[in-house]
Amino acid sequence: MAIRIITDSTCDLPFGLMSELGIDIVPLKVHFDKEEFLDGVDITKQAFYEKLSVSAHLPTTSQVNPEGFLALFKPYLEAGDEIIGIFISSDLSGTFQSAVIAKRLLEDPAQIHLIDSRNVTLGLALLVYEAIRLRDLGKTAENICARIEEAKKNVALFAVFDTLKYLKMGGRLSVTAAAVGGLLNVKPVITVRQGLIVNDGKARGSRAAYHLVAERMKALPMDEDFEVIFAHAHAPAALEEFKKVLADSGLFPDPAILSRSKIIEIGSVVGTHTGPGAVAIVWVKKEKH
Numbered sequence: 001m002a003i004r005i006i007t008d009s010t011c012d013l014p015f016g017l018m019s020e021l022g023i024d025i026v027p028l029k030v031h032f033d034k035e036e037f038l039d040g041v042d043i044t045k046q047a048f049y050e051k052l053s054v055s056a057h058l059p060t061t062s063q064v065n066p067e068g069f070l071a072l073f074k075p076y077l078e079a080g081d082e083i084i085g086i087f088i089s090s091d092l093s094g095t096f097q098s099a100v101i102a103k104r105l106l107e108d109p110a111q112i113h114l115i116d117s118r119n120v121t122l123g124l125a126l127l128v129y130e131a132i133r134l135r136d137l138g139k140t141a142e143n144i145c146a147r148i149e150e151a152k153k154n155v156a157l158f159a160v161f162d163t164l165k166y167l168k169m170g171g172r173l174s175v176t177a178a179a180v181g182g183l184l185n186v187k188p189v190i191t192v193r194q195g196l197i198v199n200d201g202k203a204r205g206s207r208a209a210y211h212l213v214a215e216r217m218k219a220l221p222m223d224e225d226f227e228v229i230f231a232h233a234h235a236p237a238a239l240e241e242f243k244k245v246l247a248d249s250g251l252f253p254d255p256a257i258l259s260r261s262k263i264i265e266i267g268s269v270v271g272t273h274t275g276p277g278a279v280a281i282v283w284v285k286k287e288k289h
Contacts (some may be wrong), residue, residue, distance in 0.1 A: 233278040
């Protein structure tokens with residue numbers, strides 16, 4: 001009997017890592033007008049950002065449907081395996097609910113454990129990596145799920161968007177606010193709070209926004225038992241600058257934290273809203289005692 005870890009493509013882990021990590025990644029869909037793509041499968045991240053930059057309209061995204069989960073769950077159940085599914089926040093997508101429906105259609109087997117991560121992109125990836133680590137240590141599915149359910153409450157994620165264009169296109173920002181913000185070189189600082197993506201501040205210029213993230217991080221010391229993950233939206237150079245500002249702020253007294261940190265590239269589902277140029281960091285806050 002094996003423990004099968006399943007997540008969705010909004011974790012932004014490359015599909016090419018599935019075999020190495022021993023996980024399944026189920027793709028959401030991205031639509032550019034009449035064109036439909038499976039996130040991370042038949043459109044590369046570079047191709048996505050190239051299409052996004054010239055698109056007159058914001059692409060739309062759609063969740064994984066229950067049938068997709070049924071096809072994945074059935075063979076594992078028949079093999080006697082246990083399944084741990086960790087998915088994008090249910091407030092951001094119906095993907096988790098589709099997994100719940102699929103489980104019910106299979107008569108609610110106890111071997112299927114489903115977790116609403118309350119996160120997305122690198123926050124979801126962090127929880128998936130922790131589940132992988134625990135599985136590889138031989139922990140039970142129940143132990144793994146308990147650890148993930150506890151850890152997800154303390155995930156801290158901050159991102160800096162490079163442009164207001166896509167917030168405006170998505171109707172999350174007025175045309176006037178976007179125009180003024182663009183003239184003033186305003187960079188919004190974004191976080192995930194209670195499963196939702198929210199604005200946590202703004203600064204004029206990228207470096208000022210990176211310093212704002214550093215100040216936020218000082219109030220939320222990290223639990224070094226967990227991964228630290230960085231991400232960028234087709235902007236590796238900006239990410240290096242972001243990492244340097246955080247390192248120079250004294251947030252990583254142990255240089256090994258930075259050297260072993262992982263980097264992922266934000267994919268098409270989340271990139272639809274960030275646009276190119278965004279950078280982000282995620283860690284787990286220390287429990288207060």
